Amino acid sequence: MKNLNLIALCTACISLFILSACSGEKGEVVLSVQQEKAMSERLAPAGSVSLTSEVGSAPVAGSGGGSRSGDEVYNSSCKTCHGSGMAGAPKYGAPEQWTARIDKGMDTLYTSAISGFQGMPAKGLCMDCSDGELKAAVDYLIDGSK
Secondary structure, three states: OHHHHHHHHHHHHHHHHHHHHHHOOOOOOOOOHHHHHHHHHHHOOOOOOOOHHHOOOOOOOOOOOOOOOHHHHHHHHHHHHHOOOHHHOOOOOOHHHHHHHHHOOHHHHHHHHHHOEOOEOHHHHOOOOOHHHHHHHHHHHHHOOO
16 A cells, blocks of 8 residues: 555656646747748738728729629529529510519519519619619510510
């Protein structure tokens, strides 16, 4: 029993000595210029915040470089649903699906395109489309479905 206590005490002392020797880092870590640069890039923030007072004129969504035609808007945003009839969307080039809608008037169709209607989300999820571009897309859909 005496020997076991002595062995346990020696083991504890050796363990404490090893731990204290390993944990006492006395030197300073010196990085090369490349390592410093790589570390700075890894630790840099993903983005930045600009306050309104710091920005002269921020671009407005849908205002970059002029209006897109109805054809362009249809092919980039509307065709996914109106080309296949997905979720009950009236298909492009199917007059029988558009007649009742056309009878409600163009203003109603424009409002539905801009604000959304039943399963169609607002702006048909074309969040960078201006109201004028959406109206042009509605005109394109109607002209191709008469």
